[in-house]
């Protein structure tokens with residue numbers, strides 16, 4: 001018996017690599033790879049196509065001018081950009097505190113049944129078709145209270161769509177905060193609300209920002225709830241009590257028109273919307289990352 | 294001074310002589326039962342901890358050591374469904390009086406956990422300052438600087454971190470993190486420090502430093518330490534409590550005495566069996 005290689009390991013039958021196992025692994029690998037590739041390429045194709053079709057429509061006037069009637073040269077979508085920003089901001093101001101509050105309640109105050117009820121409501125609202133949200137706001141705000149289509153009604157509809165996204169995503173994020181940190185805070189003699197404000201939320205900061213970006217991005221692209229609430233506007237308007245333009249509305253209006261020039265502008269607007277969301281997501285990511293170093 | 298009881302509630306600590314003579318009690322635990330829902334984790338635990346001493350709590354895994362120390366600062370009830378019956382006095386504060394605010398109780402009883410848990414998004418400085426800030430103390434910049442320095446010195450960490458006060462607390466070594474947690478717990482000036490297996494995640498040198506630190510600190514702060522390590526108990530503590538779960542799964546105090554007595558001439562045969570490694 002030699003020392004080196006003295007022991008020959010015997011692999012039992014059940015543990016041997018067989019041709020069948022090799023094949024199964026290969027097939028699974030190929031299928032999963034193909035699915036990943038398909039998903040990734042879809043994203044690249046869509047964004048690539050929007051860029052290719054949208055870029056030619058972009059010029060300075062596109063960002064500074066208001067839409068012109070067909071036949072008039074030039075014009076832009078500035079009111080829609082500003083309207084989307086204003087309604088997005090109002091919607092975020094409404095939705096973020098409510099969504100955050102609901103998430104904190106459900107995750108930090110283990111209020112048993114009540115936390116479950118909050119979660120259930122969030123699921124239900126998230127499951128509502130966005131056009132139904134629009135109809136609801138139209139019936140209760142536009143038709144009765146305000147008496148006209150209005151930017152604030154659009155913002156409210158967007159807020160309703162954002163709240164469950166913020167609530168559910170933030171709740172998940174808060175659950176990832178180690179409970180040891182909460183205990184450490186409580187053991188220092190802090191009341192629970194201070195522990196939440198000074199320890200739990202700062203620890204989850206990056207995730208909370210992501211949740212807000214996700215909600216804003218989703219709301220920024222919504223068209224249906226705005227049709228019945230903000231309506232759209234070809235003029236500059238900052239008054240939230242009057243009809244307001246928004247990028248998705250503008251895209252829709254241009255896209256269903258019969259004119260090539262307007263189709264080009266629809267592509268241009270789509271590009272602006274996609275780019276704005278991307279810039280928002282990336283910049284907030286960078287900000288939170290550099291702060292946490 | 295924090296008043297946790299209404300004055301008319303009378304003296305919280307009965308005016309009996311203390312069992313261990315010379316020193317006043319820092320903690321008195323009386324007929325303490327602790328439950329997780331319907332499960333009773335510890336039952337009928339009674340003992341006294343003399344002020345300015347280190348008291349070790351030993352016993353096999355699952356006998357309720359953590360539960361017991363968490364009852365002393367009312368952290369037990371933070372677990373959903375958990376509650377305690379019986380009484381605990383810290384100094385002259387009746388911890389389980391209906392008038393006692395758990396938040397105020399925790400401000401006189403500090404706690405150090407098994408796993409070092411500095412707040413990861415805070416710097417070393419902010420970690421020490423966290424307690425005062427979490428309690429809403431209004432301190433000037435200078436006062437806070439002093440407080441941070443003083444407590445890092447008390448935790449024997451100052452020399453190692455004085456040049457990186459504003460780096461993340463999570464960037465320290467495990468042993469340094471645990472001393473940071475001790476500094477954090479000391480910063481609010483507790484009279485009692487509870488330590489639940491503070492060295493079990495540390496190497497022998499880091500463990501040695503923390504044991505040394507405990508002996509230092511016990512002059513000013515009463516320490517209760519849970520440990521699995523009987524050498525550690527005999528090295529650092531003056532008194533030892535031996536806890537054991539019975540057939541019914543309820544942890545009970547089997548023996549309490551000076552560490553020397555308990556390890557050399559145990560009165561109970563179960564204690565003897567445990568310390569000689571025959572079970573547990």
Ligand SMILES: Nc1ncnc2c1ncn2[C@@H]1O[C@H](COP(=O)(O)OP(=O)(O)OP(=O)(O)O)[C@@H](O)[C@H]1O
Nearest residue numbers: 329332334352353354355356357358359360361372
């Ligand atoms: N969160 C909880 N919910 C329900 N039961 C629990 C919980 N924590 C502990 N227990 C039970 O209480 C008993 C005592 O647990 P405890 O953690 O106090 O033991 P221990 O002595 O600290 O053990 P170890 O040495 O392993 O840390 C155990 O039977 C355990 O199953």
Ligand SMILES: [Mg+2]
Nearest residue numbers: 358359360489
């Ligand atoms: Mg334990």
